[in-house]
Amino acid sequence: MNAYILALFGVCSFVLANEEERLPNKCEVCKFLTVELQEALEKTGRSKEVLEVGEVLDTGKRRRKIKYNTSETRLTEAVDNICERILQYSVHAERPGSLRYAKGASQTMTTLKNLVHKGVKVDLGMPYELWDEPSVEVSDMKKQCETMLEEYEEVVEDWYFHHQDLRLENFLCENHVLKTSEQECLKEMWKGDIGKKGGAEEETREKEEGVKKEEQKAHDAGEL
Numbered sequence: 001m002n003a004y005i006l007a008l009f010g011v012c013s014f015v016l017a018n019e020e021e022r023l024p025n026k027c028e029v030c031k032f033l034t035v036e037l038q039e040a041l042e043k044t045g046r047s048k049e050v051l052e053v054g055e056v057l058d059t060g061k062r063r064r065k066i067k068y069n070t071s072e073t074r075l076t077e078a079v080d081n082i083c084e085r086i087l088q089y090s091v092h093a094e095r096p097g098s099l100r101y102a103k104g105a106s107q108t109m110t111t112l113k114n115l116v117h118k119g120v121k122v123d124l125g126m127p128y129e130l131w132d133e134p135s136v137e138v139s140d141m142k143k144q145c146e147t148m149l150e151e152y153e154e155v156v157e158d159w160y161f162h163h164q165d166l167r168l169e170n171f172l173c174e175n176h177v178l179k180t181s182e183q184e185c186l187k188e189m190w191k192g193d194i195g196k197k198g199g200a201e202e203e204t205r206e207k208e209e210g211v212k213k214e215e216q217k218a219h220d221a222g223e224l
Helices: 016-022 026-042 072-079 082-088 107-117 136-151 153-162 168-177 200-223
Strands: 004-006 050-053 064-067 089-091 101-103 121-123
Touching (some): 026 072, 026 082, 026 168, 072 153, 082 089, 082 136, 089 136, 101 136, 153 168
Parallel strands (some): 004 121
Antiparallel strands (some): 050 064, 089 101
């Protein structure tokens, strides 16, 4: 007999009524926009390709040659659909602040899927095949990303052509998009399990234990 769990664990943070309160703020949007754009540019930064630009005139004047890695073409290709990459993120509810946004399945979702695979019925209020769809938070970040990119397009271009010695996050987010009081998320760095345990890691461990207790309850109920 399969046990039935109404998955409203406190550790899951899936309370729909509170979703609007946790929509990404401007700092988080700018942070991940720059992360994705910087990463896209780094993938092509070492290209030795040479582009020929301009028209071939009747006078026989040759087309101008420019390096791809300093060309407008490279920037355009990197920016194209950059905000679509945001949809690859998931909400890792067990992490604090902006660190809750990361690629890959969250620890909470992984635990719930493991329960399903063990025969436990888990109700999230949506079909199982939709569990991996972008969340409300992530979809909202993608929309905000598009708006921000359009608004600060010239700033991004200025950085690309004249200020690549500076980190894009500093140039765009700190110097143009955010007020000083809005920059807190830029200081948040994910350190994984490295270093001193405590704080967020302690909270994560407590939540893991909570999930394990729920899983054990489900197992005991199934045996009954």
